[in-house]
Amino acid sequence: MSKLVITGKVAPMAQGAAEPPVPGRVWIDGGTVVDVTTGRRRVAGFSGAAEVDVGDAFVLPGFIDMHNHLAYNALPLWTEPGRTEPWLHNKHWPDADTYTESITEPAWVYAKACPEALLAYVQVRAMAGGASAAQGWPTANRGYRTVMRNVDAEDVGTGRDDLVYTSVVTKSGEALTTAVRRMAAGSGFIYHCAEGRRGSRVLRDYTDLDRADGLLRTLLAVHACAVDAEQWARWDPQEAGGVVWSPLSNLLLYAETTLVDDARARGITVCLGSDWGPSGSKNLLGEMKVARIAADHLGYDLSDAQIVEMVTSNPGTLLERCWQRPVGRLVPGALADVTVVRGRGRGDAWKRIVAARERDVALVVVDGAPRYGDTSLMNQAAAPPSFAATVGGRRRRVALPDPADPERAWTWKDVLGTLRAVQQDPQQAISNAQARASAGPRFAPDAELELFLDMPDTRQTGRAGPPKNPDQVTIPPVPSLEHDAAYFDLLEAAPIPGGVLAPLRARFGS
Numbered sequence: 001m002s003k004l005v006i007t008g009k010v011a012p013m014a015q016g017a018a019e020p021p022v023p024g025r026v027w028i029d030g031g032t033v034v035d036v037t038t039g040r041r042r043v044a045g046f047s048g049a050a051e052v053d054v055g056d057a058f059v060l061p062g063f064i065d066m067h068n069h070l071a072y073n074a075l076p077l078w079t080e081p082g083r084t085e086p087w088l089h090n091k092h093w094p095d096a097d098t099y100t101e102s103i104t105e106p107a108w109v110y111a112k113a114c115p116e117a118l119l120a121y122v123q124v125r126a127m128a129g130g131a132s133a134a135q136g137w138p139t140a141n142r143g144y145r146t147v148m149r150n151v152d153a154e155d156v157g158t159g160r161d162d163l164v165y166t167s168v169v170t171k172s173g174e175a176l177t178t179a180v181r182r183m184a185a186g187s188g189f190i191y192h193c194a195e196g197r198r199g200s201r202v203l204r205d206y207t208d209l210d211r212a213d214g215l216l217r218t219l220l221a222v223h224a225c226a227v228d229a230e231q232w233a234r235w236d237p238q239e240a241g242g243v244v245w246s247p248l249s250n251l252l253l254y255a256e257t258t259l260v261d262d263a264r265a266r267g268i269t270v271c272l273g274s275d276w277g278p279s280g281s282k283n284l285l286g287e288m289k290v291a292r293i294a295a296d297h298l299g300y301d302l303s304d305a306q307i308v309e310m311v312t313s314n315p316g317t318l319l320e321r322c323w324q325r326p327v328g329r330l331v332p333g334a335l336a337d338v339t340v341v342r343g344r345g346r347g348d349a350w351k352r353i354v355a356a357r358e359r360d361v362a363l364v365v366v367d368g369a370p371r372y373g374d375t376s377l378m379n380q381a382a383a384p385p386s387f388a389a390t391v392g393g394r395r396r397r398v399a400l401p402d403p404a405d406p407e408r409a410w411t412w413k414d415v416l417g418t419l420r421a422v423q424q425d426p427q428q429a430i431s432n433a434q435a436r437a438s439a440g441p442r443f444a445p446d447a448e449l450e451l452f453l454d455m456p457d458t459r460q461t462g463r464a465g466p467p468k469n470p471d472q473v474t475i476p477p478v479p480s481l482e483h484d485a486a487y488f489d490l491l492e493a494a495p496i497p498g499g500v501l502a503p504l505r506a507r508f509g510s
Contacts, residue, residue: 003049004028008059012330013313017305031367033334050382062132062337064315067244067273071138073122077490078278086255089196106475111451112433116403117418127372129283132337138451164188180214188322195223232262240267242318247294249275272310304350336368358482359392385409426473
């Protein structure tokens with residue numbers, strides 16, 4: 001792998017946001033940060049390295065999206081027609097009348113008929129918001145390559161598959177005991193936990209963990225919005241782990257969100273996750289703004305600097321416990337993931353970073369390789385083969401290999417064309433998916449790729465499966481990559497949040 005030097009206003013986040021960004025350089029060799037310097041000092045051995053000067057833009061650790069369901073991110077926001085009352089919990093809305101037809105079936109068709117194009121689209125969408133790593137990748141019948149860092153499967157060169165475990169399904173009995181045993185041995189556990197309104201039955205997810213001695217420093221509880229202040233106090237600060245906060249999805253579904261101040265008071269580390277297309281923000285830039293809106297509305301004691309920590313050093317702290325490598329910080333020996341963002345508006349650096357929009361993401365580097373960014377910066381950085389796309393009104397290059405030939409890039413036209421062909425003729429796509437699946441042994445290393453959905457569907461006997469009436473499947477148009485007027489129109493038409501999220505449109509200038 002090649003060497004790369006990035007010059008700009010560097011925010012190493014070595015101690016979180018304790019220090020503001022300062023002019024400096026990040027020195028990368030392969031997949032590792034070698035050094036971070038200020039002033040004119042240069043590091044030996046980089047005479048032939050590609051060098052990128054981003055001017056006054058902020059150079060940050062790569063943003064980490066700690067909660068998602070990526071296979072659903074080609075779908076628009078969803079609300080159940082006529083429903084004005086908040087859902088009680090995450091076992092409630094999968095039984096809605098339109099859930100299967102609006103979410104499960106379209107996602108299933110994409111996952112089976114064009115999985116490669118789906119993975120390409122969701123990665124570009126995430127990188128357009130500055131993410132270099134994400135949690136919530138779909139499982140598959142065989143391995144597949146991603147250019148973003150896969151939090152669920154990262155082995156940091158160890159070859160081990162037990163560094164992090166994840167579960168959308170509620171654990172009980174022996175399964176819960178096994179999860180706690182793994183955490184005690186040092187494995188991370190990213191666990192959908194107590195997702196719903198306070199006082200609802202899903203609080204039991206958390207109290208069961210407590211009784212099983214599972215409130216540990218390697219636990220990353222996703223949502224936990226049903227947990228009240230008294231229950232947060234049950235987590236011993238000496239064993240404080242993490243919680244993943246997805247305020248937009250929480251407010252859209254439940255009109256409540258995680259008691260972040262109570263969690264932080266116990267020393268629990270808070271991260272952000274943009275969740276999924278049907279009820280989440282499009283990317284971490286959106287979720288950061290919602291965090292700001294929610295904190296102001298609910299009176300949480302939360303600064304812009306702390307919001308930036310929630311997508312960088314906070315998830316880095318939790319993942320380093322499992323990976324034994326620095327991440328989410330630009331320090332010697334860290335994984336070489338970098339996000340470059342132009343600040344927007346006035347105020348200190350942190351406020352300007354939180355205010356950034358998709359057009360302000362200048363460069364995303366993953367494992368030392370430039371993967372997304374302004375055309376000029378990608379060229380300076382000697383990026384791998386890339387295709388052109390326009391995002392946020394700026395011309396970009398995206399280094400995403402063609403699955404048929406990893407030595408060359410796909411074209412954005414082909415990616416979108418494949419998705420749109422499925423969207424416009426789902427019946428033909430279903431036939432194509434069946435032909436793919438029957439082309440050979442389903443689980444062979446060279447089998448046609450098949451993705452499996454991770455969200456439940458009570459109308460499909462509890463799991464996401466094929467449409468019962470294929471001739472009736474309809475799929476909405478593929479959404480844009482950016483937070484745009486169409487997105488905000490859907491968001492503001494959703495009655496459950498009660499207008500709390502309305503300021504988001506203005507923050508994106510739409």
